[in-house]
Amino acid sequence: MGRLWPLGLREVVLAGGSTLGDWQQRNHDRTLPHCAEQVVASGALRNLERAARGQPGAEPHEGMHFSDSDVYKVLEALAWDSVRGAGTATSEFAEQALGLIERAQRPDGYLNSWAQGQRPDLVWKDLRWGHELYCAGHLLQAAVAERRAGWGERLSEVSNRLVGHLLQTFSRREGDGGLVGVCGHPLVETALVEHYRCTGDAAALELAQRQVELRGRPDVGLPTTGLLGDRRFPLSYFLHHVPVRERTSATGHAVRELYLQAGVVDVATETGDTGLLAASEAIWEDLFSKKTYVTGAHGSRHRDESIGDPYELPSDRAYAETCAAIASFQWNWRLLLATGQARYAREMEQVFWNTVAGSVSREGTAFYYSNSLQVRTGHDAGDEDSPDHRLPWYQCACCPPNLARLLGSIQAYLVTRDGSGLQVHMPFSGTISTRVAGTAVELALRTGHPWEGATTIDVLGCDSSVAWELSFRAPDGQGPGEVLLSLNGQRAQASSDGGYLRLSRRWAPGDRLEISAPMPVRTIEPHWRADALRGCVAFQRGPLLYCLEAQDLDGGAAVEDVTLEGTGTPEVTGEVPEALDGYVKFALVARGSGTDGPPRPLYRDRAAPPAGARPVPLTLVPYFARGNRELAPMRVWVPTAPAGAPADGRAATATREADSGETEVPGAGVPGAEAPANRAEQTASSVVTSES
Ligand SMILES: [Zn+2]
Secondary structure (H helix, E strand, O other): OOOOEEOOOOOEEEOOOOHHHHHHHHHHHHHHHHHHHHHHHOOHHHHHHHHHHOOOOOOOOOOOOOOHHHHHHHHHHHHHHHOOOOOOOOHHHHHHHHHHHHHHOOOOOOOOHHHHHOOHHHOOOOOOOOOHHHHHHHHHHHHHHHHHHOOOOHHHHHHHHHHHHHHHHHOOOOOOOOOOOOOOOOOHHHHHHHHHHHHOOHHHHHHHHHHHHHOOOOOOOOOOOOOOOOOOOOHHHHOOOOOHHHOOOOOOEHHHHHHHHHHHHHHHHHHOOHHHHHHHHHHHHHHHHHOOOOOOOOOOEOHHHEOOOOOOOOOOOOOOEHHHHHHHHHHHHHHHHHHOOHHHHHHHHHHHHHHHHHHEOOOOOOEOOEOOOEEOOOOOOOOOOOOOOOEOOOOOOOHHHHHHHHHOOHHHHOEEEOOOEEEEOOOOOEEEEEEEOOEEEEEEEEEOOOOOOEEEEEEEEOOOOOOEEEEEEOOOOOOHHHOEEEEOOEEEOOEEEOOEEEEEEOOOOOOEEEEEOOOOEEEEOOOOOOHHHOOEEEEEEOOEEEEEEHHHOHHHOOHHHEEEOOOOOOEEEOOOOHHHEOOEOOEEEEEEEEOOOOOOOOOOOOOOOOOOOEEEEEEEEEHHHOOOOOOOOEEOOEEOOOOOOOOOOHHHHHHHHHHHOOOOOOOOOOOOOOOHHHHHHHHHHHHHHHHO
C-alpha cells in the first residue's frame, strides 16, 4: 500500500527571498538558537546530567517529567536543518546534549531522566502518566532525522539500544515477563515505524503494530501509580476507551488523538492493512466535518486539552494547540501518501499557513501554545494557559521545538512522486532535483505564493525521450477550469483528476509551464450548528485567513462592536499597516459599522430599540501575522448582524432608517436576511420544516 512517495530530504530546496525560504532561514538563525538556549535554561539538560550521575533523588527534577522530549525535538530540528548547508546551528548545544544522552542511557538501553534521576523504582510502572514511551518516541524520531540528514551516528546508536530495550520489554507476552500495555501519550507508534523504515528492523514495525492493536482493549491496562495524583481523567483522554478499529469518533486529548492516528496510518501503510487505514479515515471524516477550526486547528476545550463535541468551536476559548496542528499536518501527510487524495494536502496547507505559521512570532523567538481565534477586550491572560501574546517559552515546552522541527523540514512535505511522475501539493519557490520514471529530473519553481496565484515551473534538466507526468494541486475552492495553463507560451490543457491538474508528456530541458490561478477573496460561512459562529463570516484569500486587529479599526472601535456592512466582498490592498510592512504583502479592506451607543444591559427585553451605529472602515490582516504589534483584541469571525440588534434583521432595518435617513448604499445595514450565514440557516430550516 502507499500511492505516493516522499522525495529525499535534499531533493527539494527552498529559494531565499521566498516566504517559505525566509521562514526556514529564520528558523535556522533565530528559532533554533533560541530553543537551544531555553532548553538549557529550563533545566532539561541538567535533568539528563543527573540521570548520568546516577544518584536518584539527590536533586529535584526540573520542569515537566517529560522534559527529555524537548531536548530530542531540538536535536531533531538541528538534524533537519543541517541539510540546508548553512552550517549546523548551535553545534555546541548539540555536542553537549549528545554527550549527556549517551552518558545517561543505562547499559540495558533504557533512557528517561525523570525515572532514572528520581524514581528508578517506577520504571515502566506508570504507563498512564510516565511519558516514558512518548520520550522514547521523540528520541527515535531525532535519530531518524539524524540518519536521513546524514548528521552523524550518535543518536542512531542510542536509538538502536533503546529500541532493543523496548522490544525486550514490550514485545514478549504476559507470562514471559513481558509488559502488556500502551503509553498514555501516543507517539511511539509512528516513531517505531519510522525507525523500521530507516533500519529495516521488522521487529520495530511489529511492536508498533502491537501498540496500535492493544490500545483500547479492555483487557489491556493503563497502569498508573498516581504520578499526577488524580483519577478524574477518563480513558478516552488517553484514547484507551475503545479499540482503534472500532472507533468512529475523534475524541480525547487532541494531540494524543492526532499523533495516534498518524501512527495508525503508518502501521496500516507498512503492513498493507486496508481495514486499519479505513478506521483512521473514519476518524478523519468525523474530525474534519464537525470538529475542526477554520484555521485547521483542533482542540475546543482548555480542560483536558480536548477535541470537544461536534460543532463545539468557540473562537475565544479555542485551545487549538500548536502541537495538535503539527500532529494534524503529519497525519494528513501520511494519509496523502497512502491514498493520493487532494483533501489531505488541502488540510496540510490550511493548518500550516493558518495555525503553524502564526504560532511563531515574526522575530522567531516567541510562540503561541494555544492559537485562539479571538482575543477579547479585557482578556484575562493570567498564565500560560491562555496568554494574549506569544511567550518566549513554556513550562510545558512541547510546542516551540515541535514548530522548529517542522519548519526545519518543511521542504520535504511539498512534493511527492509515484511511478508516473511528480505531484506538487503546495506551491513554493525553489528547486526539485530527483528521479522520475527512471530518469533524473531537475526543475525550478517560482511563485508569489501565498500572496499570488501564479507559479512558473522551468524544466532545467531531464531525458527528453522519457514521458512522465507533472501534477499540480488545484487551489482550494477553485475548479480546475479556473486555472489557466501555458506551456512554452501556448495555452495548454491538462487532465483533471481528483483535485490535481495533470500534464503528461516528454518533457525537455527549456520547457516552461506557467500556472495561473485566480486568488479571489473567499467569504467563508460556518455550519449553522456551530452556534458560537452563527451570523459571522470569515475571509480567506489563497491559503491565508484574515482577521481584525483592534489597532486597525478607525476611531478606536472595539472588535467586539463592529459589523460587516452589506454583502460585498472585501477588496485587496497593498497598503498594509506600517508595522507589518515586509511581513504582510496584502491586507483586505471592507465596509463596517460600529456600535458606540450608550452601554446596554447584558440582557434586555427583545422589543427594546436597537443601538445606534456609525460607519467604521475595516482593515483585515493575515491571521498568521496577528499579535506582532502592540497587543490588541482580535477576531477571525466577523459578525454580519449589527451589534445591538437581534439577528433576524428586524432591528437592523430600524438602525439603517434611524441612522442614515437615506437609502443610498445598497445592502448596507441590512445584514441578517442577506448574510450568507443566515441564508444557510434559513435554507436548512426550511428543509427541516418540509421534512417534518
Ligand atoms: Zn504543544
